[in-house]
Amino acid sequence: MTLQDLANIAQLVGVLAVMVSLFYVGSQIRQNTSAVRSSTAQAVHDNYASWYMALSHDAELTRILLAGLRDYTSLPEIDRARVLASFMAFLSYTQNAFYQWRDGSLSPQLWVGWEALVMNVVGSPGGRQFSKERRYVFGDEFQDHVVNVIMKTTPNPLAKPLGAFKIG
Numbered sequence: 001m002t003l004q005d006l007a008n009i010a011q012l013v014g015v016l017a018v019m020v021s022l023f024y025v026g027s028q029i030r031q032n033t034s035a036v037r038s039s040t041a042q043a044v045h046d047n048y049a050s051w052y053m054a055l056s057h058d059a060e061l062t063r064i065l066l067a068g069l070r071d072y073t074s075l076p077e078i079d080r081a082r083v084l085a086s087f088m089a090f091l092s093y094t095q096n097a098f099y100q101w102r103d104g105s106l107s108p109q110l111w112v113g114w115e116a117l118v119m120n121v122v123g124s125p126g127g128r129q130f131s132k133e134r135r136y137v138f139g140d141e142f143q144d145h146v147v148n149v150i151m152k153t154t155p156n157p158l159a160k161p162l163g164a165f166k167i168g
Contacts, residue, residue, distance in 0.1 A: 040105040047093040048114065051086075055162070061086065062162070069161045072126035072133075087121070087130050088137075094118050095142045102141070116159070119150050124161040 055062045061082060068075055068083030075083060094114060101111035121127045128151075135143050160166055 040100050041107065041110055044093070044097045044100060044106060044110070044114070047096070048090075048117070051090055051093060055086075066162060066164050067126075068130070069121065069124040069126040070165070072129040083126070083130070084134070087127070088134070090121060091118075091134075091138060095138050098142050098145060099139070115150055116156065118146065119153060119155055120159050120161045122146060123151060123155055123159070124165075127161065 055065065064075070064079045064082050065086050068079065068087075072080065072083060094117075097106060097111065097114050100106040101108065122131050131146065131151075135146065138146075
Protein backbone atom coordinates (compact mmCIF):
# COMPACT_ATOMS: atom_id res chain seq x y z
CA MET A 1 0.00 0.00 0.00
CA THR A 2 1.42 3.35 -1.00
CA LEU A 3 1.45 6.57 0.92
CA GLN A 4 -1.14 7.93 -1.53
CA ASP A 5 -3.47 4.99 -0.76
CA LEU A 6 -3.14 5.70 2.96
CA ALA A 7 -3.90 9.39 2.37
CA ASN A 8 -7.01 8.48 0.35
CA ILE A 9 -8.22 6.14 3.12
CA ALA A 10 -7.60 8.84 5.72
CA GLN A 11 -9.61 11.32 3.64
CA LEU A 12 -12.47 8.84 3.33
CA VAL A 13 -12.45 8.22 7.08
CA GLY A 14 -12.41 11.99 7.66
CA VAL A 15 -15.40 12.53 5.35
CA LEU A 16 -17.33 9.74 7.08
CA ALA A 17 -16.50 11.21 10.50
CA VAL A 18 -17.74 14.65 9.39
CA MET A 19 -20.96 13.14 8.01
CA VAL A 20 -21.60 11.18 11.23
CA SER A 21 -20.99 14.30 13.33
CA LEU A 22 -23.35 16.34 11.11
CA PHE A 23 -26.09 13.75 11.58
CA TYR A 24 -25.46 13.83 15.32
CA VAL A 25 -25.60 17.65 15.43
CA GLY A 26 -28.82 17.59 13.39
CA SER A 27 -30.34 15.12 15.83
CA GLN A 28 -29.30 17.26 18.79
CA ILE A 29 -30.81 20.37 17.18
CA ARG A 30 -34.13 18.57 16.63
CA GLN A 31 -34.16 17.39 20.24
CA ASN A 32 -33.30 20.89 21.45
CA THR A 33 -36.06 22.42 19.30
CA SER A 34 -38.55 19.97 20.76
CA ALA A 35 -37.41 20.76 24.29
CA VAL A 36 -37.66 24.52 23.66
CA ARG A 37 -41.19 24.15 22.26
CA SER A 38 -42.22 22.03 25.22
CA SER A 39 -40.72 24.50 27.68
CA THR A 40 -42.40 27.42 25.90
CA ALA A 41 -45.79 25.71 25.96
CA GLN A 42 -45.40 24.96 29.67
CA ALA A 43 -44.37 28.54 30.47
CA VAL A 44 -47.36 29.94 28.55
CA HIS A 45 -49.67 27.52 30.31
CA ASP A 46 -48.16 28.36 33.71
CA ASN A 47 -48.69 32.09 33.10
CA TYR A 48 -52.37 31.66 32.32
CA ALA A 49 -52.86 29.11 35.10
CA SER A 50 -51.33 31.47 37.67
CA TRP A 51 -53.63 34.26 36.47
CA TYR A 52 -56.69 32.06 36.85
CA MET A 53 -55.50 30.70 40.20
CA ALA A 54 -55.04 34.25 41.52
CA LEU A 55 -58.66 34.95 40.61
CA SER A 56 -59.88 31.72 42.16
CA HIS A 57 -58.20 32.62 45.46
CA ASP A 58 -59.47 36.21 45.58
CA ALA A 59 -63.28 36.43 45.45
CA GLU A 60 -63.22 40.23 45.68
CA LEU A 61 -60.87 40.54 42.69
CA THR A 62 -63.04 38.10 40.74
CA ARG A 63 -66.16 40.15 41.57
CA ILE A 64 -64.41 43.35 40.48
CA LEU A 65 -63.07 41.75 37.32
CA LEU A 66 -66.52 40.45 36.37
CA ALA A 67 -67.96 43.93 36.88
CA GLY A 68 -65.10 45.32 34.80
CA LEU A 69 -65.77 42.84 32.00
CA ARG A 70 -69.32 44.15 31.85
CA ASP A 71 -68.50 47.88 32.14
CA TYR A 72 -64.92 48.88 32.89
CA THR A 73 -65.49 52.65 32.87
CA SER A 74 -68.27 52.63 35.47
CA LEU A 75 -66.08 51.13 38.20
CA PRO A 76 -64.73 53.21 41.08
CA GLU A 77 -61.11 54.26 40.57
CA ILE A 78 -59.58 51.63 42.88
CA ASP A 79 -61.57 48.85 41.20
CA ARG A 80 -60.58 50.12 37.74
CA ALA A 81 -56.95 49.98 38.87
CA ARG A 82 -57.36 46.35 39.95
CA VAL A 83 -59.08 45.46 36.67
CA LEU A 84 -56.34 47.31 34.81
CA ALA A 85 -53.64 45.29 36.62
CA SER A 86 -55.45 42.02 35.96
CA PHE A 87 -56.13 42.80 32.28
CA MET A 88 -52.54 43.97 31.80
CA ALA A 89 -51.23 40.69 33.23
CA PHE A 90 -53.60 38.65 31.07
CA LEU A 91 -52.75 40.56 27.89
CA SER A 92 -49.03 40.54 28.67
CA TYR A 93 -49.19 36.76 28.94
CA THR A 94 -51.18 36.71 25.72
CA GLN A 95 -48.73 38.95 23.88
CA ASN A 96 -45.90 36.64 24.93
CA ALA A 97 -47.88 33.61 23.73
CA PHE A 98 -48.64 35.40 20.45
CA TYR A 99 -45.00 36.09 19.68
CA GLN A 100 -44.00 32.57 20.72
CA TRP A 101 -46.69 31.17 18.39
CA ARG A 102 -45.75 33.48 15.54
CA ASP A 103 -42.06 32.53 15.89
CA GLY A 104 -42.94 28.83 15.84
CA SER A 105 -42.11 28.07 19.49
CA LEU A 106 -45.76 27.54 20.47
CA SER A 107 -47.87 25.09 18.49
CA PRO A 108 -50.85 26.42 16.56
CA GLN A 109 -53.12 23.98 18.43
CA LEU A 110 -52.20 25.59 21.75
CA TRP A 111 -52.43 29.14 20.41
CA VAL A 112 -55.99 28.55 19.15
CA GLY A 113 -57.13 27.85 22.71
CA TRP A 114 -55.46 30.93 24.15
CA GLU A 115 -56.81 33.01 21.27
CA ALA A 116 -60.37 31.90 22.17
CA LEU A 117 -59.80 32.98 25.78
CA VAL A 118 -58.55 36.36 24.59
CA MET A 119 -61.69 36.72 22.49
CA ASN A 120 -63.79 35.98 25.57
CA VAL A 121 -62.03 38.59 27.70
CA VAL A 122 -61.30 41.33 25.15
CA GLY A 123 -64.61 40.70 23.37
CA SER A 124 -66.61 41.53 26.48
CA PRO A 125 -67.97 45.08 26.74
CA GLY A 126 -65.43 46.02 29.42
CA GLY A 127 -62.65 44.23 27.57
CA ARG A 128 -63.35 46.29 24.46
CA GLN A 129 -63.32 49.48 26.55
CA PHE A 130 -60.07 48.47 28.18
CA SER A 131 -58.51 47.47 24.85
CA LYS A 132 -59.29 50.80 23.24
CA GLU A 133 -57.85 52.66 26.22
CA ARG A 134 -54.71 50.57 26.80
CA ARG A 135 -53.75 48.63 23.68
CA TYR A 136 -51.11 51.23 22.82
CA VAL A 137 -48.77 49.65 25.41
CA PHE A 138 -48.53 46.42 23.42
CA GLY A 139 -46.54 45.64 20.28
CA ASP A 140 -47.96 46.76 16.95
CA GLU A 141 -48.15 43.24 15.51
CA PHE A 142 -49.96 41.95 18.58
CA GLN A 143 -52.38 44.90 18.55
CA ASP A 144 -53.06 44.31 14.88
CA HIS A 145 -53.73 40.61 15.46
CA VAL A 146 -56.12 41.31 18.33
CA VAL A 147 -58.04 44.00 16.44
CA ASN A 148 -58.05 42.51 12.94
CA VAL A 149 -58.12 38.77 13.61
CA ILE A 150 -59.29 37.90 17.10
CA MET A 151 -61.97 40.58 17.40
CA LYS A 152 -63.28 39.95 13.87
CA THR A 153 -63.78 36.24 14.50
CA THR A 154 -67.28 35.19 15.50
CA PRO A 155 -67.16 34.01 19.11
CA ASN A 156 -68.06 30.45 19.91
CA PRO A 157 -71.77 30.41 20.94
CA LEU A 158 -70.68 28.98 24.30
CA ALA A 159 -68.16 31.78 24.91
CA LYS A 160 -68.50 33.39 28.32
CA PRO A 161 -65.82 35.60 29.88
CA LEU A 162 -64.64 33.74 32.98
CA GLY A 163 -67.66 31.49 32.44
CA ALA A 164 -69.97 34.17 33.82
CA PHE A 165 -72.01 35.75 31.03
CA LYS A 166 -72.44 35.52 27.28
CA ILE A 167 -70.64 37.97 25.05
CA GLY A 168 -73.31 40.18 23.61
